[in-house]
Amino acid sequence: MTDPSLREQHRFDSLRESATFDRPTIAAIQRAAATGVYDIRGWGAKRALPHFDDLLFLGASMSRYPLEGYRERCGTDVVLGDRNAAHPLHLDIPVTIAGMSFGALSAQAKEALGRGASEVGTSTTTGDGGMTPEERGQSTHLVYQYLPSRYGMNPTDLRKADAIEIVLGQGAKPGGGGMLLGQKISDRVADMRTLPAGIDQRSACRHPDWTGPDDLAIKILELREITDWAKPVYVKIGASRTYYDVKLAVAAGADVVVVDGMQGGTAATQDVFIEHVGIPTLAALPEAVQALQELGVHRKVQLIVSGGIRTGADVAKAMALGADAVAIGTAALIALGDNDPRHDDAYRRIGSAAGFYDDFQDGRDPAGITTQDPELAARLDPVEGGRRLANYLRVLTLEAQTIARACGKAHLRHLEPEDLVAVTIEAAAMARVPLAGTSWIPGRER
Amino acid sequence: MTTTAGPTPGTTTVFDLGVTGVRALNAELHAPTSRHYEVLRPQGAHAVAAGIDTDIAVDVRGHVGYYAAGMNDGGRVTVHGNAGTGVAENMMSGLVRVTGDASQSAGATAHGGLLVVEGSASMRCGISMKGVDIVVGGDIGPMSAFMAQAGRLVVCGDAGASLGDSIYEARVYVRGGVASLGADCVEKEVRPEHRAELAELLAAAGIDADPAGFRRYGSARRLYHFTSGNSY
Numbered sequence A: 001m002t003d004p005s006l007r008e009q010h011r012f013d014s015l016r017e018s019a020t021f022d023r024p025t026i027a028a029i030q031r032a033a034a035t036g037v038y039d040i041r042g043w044g045a046k047r048a049l050p051h052f053d054d055l056l057f058l059g060a061s062m063s064r065y066p067l068e069g070y071r072e073r074c075g076t077d078v079v080l081g082d083r084n085a086a087h088p089l090h091l092d093i094p095v096t097i098a099g100m101s102f103g104a105l106s107a108q109a110k111e112a113l114g115r116g117a118s119e120v121g122t123s124t125t126t127g128d129g130g131m132t133p134e135e136r137g138q139s140t141h142l143v144y145q146y147l148p149s150r151y152g153m154n155p156t157d158l159r160k161a162d163a164i165e166i167v168l169g170q171g172a173k174p175g176g177g178g179m180l181l182g183q184k185i186s187d188r189v190a191d192m193r194t195l196p197a198g199i200d201q202r203s204a205c206r207h208p209d210w211t212g213p214d215d216l217a218i219k220i221l222e223l224r225e226i227t228d229w230a231k232p233v234y235v236k237i238g239a240s241r242t243y244y245d246v247k248l249a250v251a252a253g254a255d256v257v258v259v260d261g262m263q264g265g266t267a268a269t270q271d272v273f274i275e276h277v278g279i280p281t282l283a284a285l286p287e288a289v290q291a292l293q294e295l296g297v298h299r300k301v302q303l304i305v306s307g308g309i310r311t312g313a314d315v316a317k318a319m320a321l322g323a324d325a326v327a328i329g330t331a332a333l334i335a336l337g338d339n340d341p342r343h344d345d346a347y348r349r350i351g352s353a354a355g356f357y358d359d360f361q362d363g364r365d366p367a368g369i370t371t372q373d374p375e376l377a378a379r380l381d382p383v384e385g386g387r388r389l390a391n392y393l394r395v396l397t398l399e400a401q402t403i404a405r406a407c408g409k410a411h412l413r414h415l416e417p418e419d420l421v422a423v424t425i426e427a428a429a430m431a432r433v434p435l436a437g438t439s440w441i442p443g444r445e446r
Numbered sequence B: 001m002t003t004t005a006g007p008t009p010g011t012t013t014v015f016d017l018g019v020t021g022v023r024a025l026n027a028e029l030h031a032p033t034s035r036h037y038e039v040l041r042p043q044g045a046h047a048v049a050a051g052i053d054t055d056i057a058v059d060v061r062g063h064v065g066y067y068a069a070g071m072n073d074g075g076r077v078t079v080h081g082n083a084g085t086g087v088a089e090n091m092m093s094g095l096v097r098v099t100g101d102a103s104q105s106a107g108a109t110a111h112g113g114l115l116v117v118e119g120s121a122s123m124r125c126g127i128s129m130k131g132v133d134i135v136v137g138g139d140i141g142p143m144s145a146f147m148a149q150a151g152r153l154v155v156c157g158d159a160g161a162s163l164g165d166s167i168y169e170a171r172v173y174v175r176g177g178v179a180s181l182g183a184d185c186v187e188k189e190v191r192p193e194h195r196a197e198l199a200e201l202l203a204a205a206g207i208d209a210d211p212a213g214f215r216r217y218g219s220a221r222r223l224y225h226f227t228s229g230n231s232y
């Protein structure tokens, strides 16, 4: 073996990357050493976690009777918040758009979300930073978030909303507040939040005027009083002690509980928080359902689940495990054009690449979605974005229906845990469904 | 509900909360048929006179629970007694007066209007305030003006620990002692324009105190840009 290029090749082949200190880990240490500041980024947890991919449906066979694909009726509508509110939400599909703030997103992106969701009869949700006319104007069903920061919170917008979502936390950062870095605080964003433009702005992690579930019950009562008991009140929690949190949210009077798992997206959070705090969506969902069932309110207090929903299969699996609806954040942004290969050159110029871009915090998004820069934001056409989102939502719904029909269900909400098995022991234990080919549910007596 | 006369100025509608619930009271206040209301026997009820958005006057005779006058946008509410947590929380405009003491988070996140607490206010007074003016005749508890963004907080007595922690652009005036200042809150010079605004605020609140006796506190603005140095 005298050929030097071959020798070179062999030397390269013998290089072995450490599983513990892999290249991203080494780069993170180098970055920390160079800057002295921890990494803040957008997106959700990137590590591999037990997820809906680890579940499979048992299609109909001898003992089950399927429905005819795309012909026989398979309902998809859902009513949210009919426990106390005079005007619950009636959505055509069980896929909602999660709360993403104006500030984190451009006004164009908010408008596009409203257009797309309304086209297929579902809701959008405001976010930390208040309600914009763009979103209210385009969203037939708009959920108004009530967050610890109370940025932009006012009674006029509260009354314009179709539902109120009290946010306790997010799956990406349960126990964390939020931040919007100065480069995204344009004059308009600053004005809506009553803060100076250009400063790094912190969103509180605790509500300013209530602590604990007993206070929350009174807070919910106040919001109902202010809005004359017309609007459903949701409570959103980041998945951690989900079983207890759901019980307490129901006891406090929530009409709808939103559980966001750790894969859930964020606009700007410390990487260490995203990857190491909270529990996976798959683990949280059955805990939430158990809590609702024990209180006798499953299906009466509706459950919306989010965190890593990408496909109609994910939608169907979440619903089979007991969710009434799901919410999507990251996937909706991708549908609008986030991480689109046509922006690859632009992503590379800012140190990323299509398929990897997660710097939602820094406001230089080439796709015009997570930015307040007027030139960048203008790249997103809200009409075209809305059309793409509507297409994507239709596909999610059609896919979920395909699976439901194969399981013999005439409505998505008829899907049940009995339709599922798991392909890993972890997923079987978390989802509380049998390991495929066995009757074994880890943690359950046989 | 007993109306002493029709919905003309000068008439008063009386709600006895020992008889009618808060829900009926608030429904009436949101579509008022009168200009002035008297609320009797509030008995610590929550959300009394919350969500008012017209120029009506409400006199509450007795103590109220949480979130009295919450999110009001206009109107004048007087609590003749003590108020529980979050009185006038997120008020947009109008006047709220508590003749007794207020519990935690008085005036939390309020955007505008004037909140007067003639007695003392507990912890977190003016937390995350966004433009409201708050005048307290007595003392305020710890963690007051936490993350206060805008508006003015005037305290005629003492302030508890960690005053103005993480404060943004709100201005705080205290006549008595301050147990301690929170992160990024510093004492600032009282210039003539500050004395003038103090005099105005005290006059608006109807509290007789000499503006010369107050010290001013606000943000050092060292937390406005996140760096590794930001560790308190």
Ligand SMILES: Cc1cc2nc3c(=O)[nH]c(=O)nc-3n(C[C@H](O)[C@H](O)[C@H](O)COP(=O)(O)O)c2cc1C
Pocket: A042, A043, A044, A098, A099, A100, A101, A104, A105, A126, A127, A128, A129, A145, A167, A169, A170, A171, A236, A260, A263, A264, A265, A266, A267, A306, A307, A308, A309, A327, A328, A329, A330, A331, A360, A370
């Ligand atoms: C850009 C962005 C901004 C967000 N802003 C908020 C917010 O203001 N309030 C909130 O409760 N959640 C916020 N979230 C979280 C979403 O509401 C939702 O919980 C999450 O995106 C769901 O997970 P998914 O992204 O995997 O679909 C944000 C997420 C993203 C990606």
